[in-house]
Amino acid sequence: MEKKFKILRIVAFIWKILAWVILVVSTLGGCGALVVALTAGNQLARQSSAFGLGTLGGAAGGIVLALIALLVGVFYFISLYAVAEMIDVVLALEENTRATTEELKRIAKA
DSSP states (O other): OOOOOHHHHHHHHHHHHHHHHHHHHHHHHHHHHHHHHHHSHHHHHHHHHHTTOGGGGSHHHHHHHHHHHHHHHHHHHHHHHHHHHHHHHHHHHHHHHHHHHHHHHHHHHO
């Protein structure tokens, strides 16, 4: 059976790639923020206290930033991948409907 809607298949594939890229980048960013916060936490805390940020500029702030980056990345990954999967489901539904219609026509002729 011929595959229809080639552009939608390409769009779904691009959404999946974009979802994985965002997950990897957010994971690396979160890990990077965590490493920077843990290695330079005291220096960051001293500088941030000068600006009135208190403890959120030190290691605690870096850990919070890392967790937020990871959570946002996972959320966007799930959202984008779900959109791609919905496109795939709609395409599969169309293929199955078309195949069922052709089979019913074949049975009706027999």
